[in-house]
Amino acid sequence: MTQTHIISRDQSKLSLLVKQIRFEANGINSYELVHPQGEELPPFSAGAHIDIILPNGIVRQYSLCNSPGERHRYVIAVLRDEKGRGGSKTLHDALRVQDLAQVSAPRNNFALVPEAKKVILLAGGIGVTPLKSMAHALDQAGIPFELHYCARNPGCAAFREELGIAWQHGKLVHHFDHGQPEQGLDIAALLREPEQGTHLYYCGPAGFMKACAEASSHWAAGTVHFEHFKAPAPAADTAALAPGAFMVKIASSGAMLEVPADRSIADVLEQNNIRIETSCQAGLCATCKIRYLEGEVDHRDYILGDDEHGQFLTACVSRATSPVLVLDL
Ligand code: FES
The missing domain is CATH 2.40.30.10 (Translation factors)
Known part of the structure; x- marks a missing residue:
């Protein structure tokens, strides 16, 4: 090309x-x-x-x-x-x-896993966008799916024509609550009894994400996948306990840089002419992922898995709970 x-x-x-x-x-x-x-x-x-x-x-x-x-x-x-x-x-x-x-160029932090026998796609509002693409892919791959699209009313539901087609392997169900949550989809009931081999993908606003997380907390490890399109507001107690300044040490040079309470690691690196790529600046995309070698990290991202948190941090949002973090730069 x-x-x-x-x-x-x-x-x-x-x-x-x-x-x-x-x-x-x-x-x-x-x-x-x-x-x-x-x-x-x-x-x-x-x-x-x-x-x-x-x-x-x-x-x-x-x-x-x-x-x-x-x-x-x-x-x-x-x-x-x-x-x-x-x-x-x-x-x-x-x-x-x-x-x-x-x-x-496209990047994917929310990919379909290939081994699913069946897929449930749960969309809240504009969170339908990645799930619509998944519906196309699943239909083409012959994997059965259900797309549940929650919106306030029909006027708020995008892609009525494109999603209203006769799917070969899936079905679309709209749920309109007209501003009354109790009239909308009963997420807990839908997810109560997961079938073996079924994978769940969800995306939507904060309250919807919380409801989906709670309703799927008993699903098998590795079967639940989600993507935040907006970073959730920090819990009040977390915000109150936000750490103040800390130091980062650049492993290759030994340079010690202070990260003030109101600046990110990425900001401080940039100020000191150490260029790292950033994108979302909100802990959502992992573009700014850096390996760290020593120190205790308060991660604050919504993208890295627990297995990655032991080695990597996101420079746009991560803070330290130890006085110094040593960065593998
Ligand atoms: S820039 Fe997206 S996670 Fe840091």
Whole structure:
């Protein structure tokens, strides 16, 4: 593949043409991005996301929601979040058909595992985006699935046409609560008796994530998979106990750097001309993952597994509970 529009020295950034913007539901637009010369795009798997570098320089992650079998386009859907950090509003306001959007190559922290006999996909609101891509992939692979899509009302449910097709191997069930949670999907009942070989994937807002986590806490290890699209608010007691300044030591040089209470490890490294790649800045994507050699880490991320926490930290959000962390840099 010839990448004539690479914009980054790391050859992972693309400049893609906004071919189509569609109204999908209240506050939700989808954006179809294609290569300006019609070339194939780097492949992706269901559950993958891309970074978009917005015109004001901020970076946001959005899940790809089209079929991973499609090589000619990436499709994302964005809910305009009036209370958010501003990324979705900027994207809604600034991105137009025929613009060139600066995006990363796809990365996947939420991939389907191949061994499932059956799959339950649980979507809350705009959390449907990675699960829609999974539904396409599962249908093509002949793996039975159910996609439960929870939304406030039909006007808030995106992709009514695309998801309303006759699936070969799965089914879509909408759940509309009309603002009354007790009228919505009974998640606990749905997940009460897991069948052997069934895997669960869920994505949605914080309350939905919590309900799914609680309802699936008895499922077998390795069968439950989820992705936060927004970092949960820290618990009040955690926030109150937030550690203050600590030191990081650079293993290769021995340099000691102070990380103040209001700065991240990534900030301090950047200030000291030690470049590490970052993306979400919220502990969601693992782009800033660094190996550490000594010290006690307060991880605070939503992406690394327990097995990784013993060796790695995320420089954008991790703090120390020991006076010094030694970084393998
Ligand atoms: S930049 Fe995404 S986890 Fe740190």
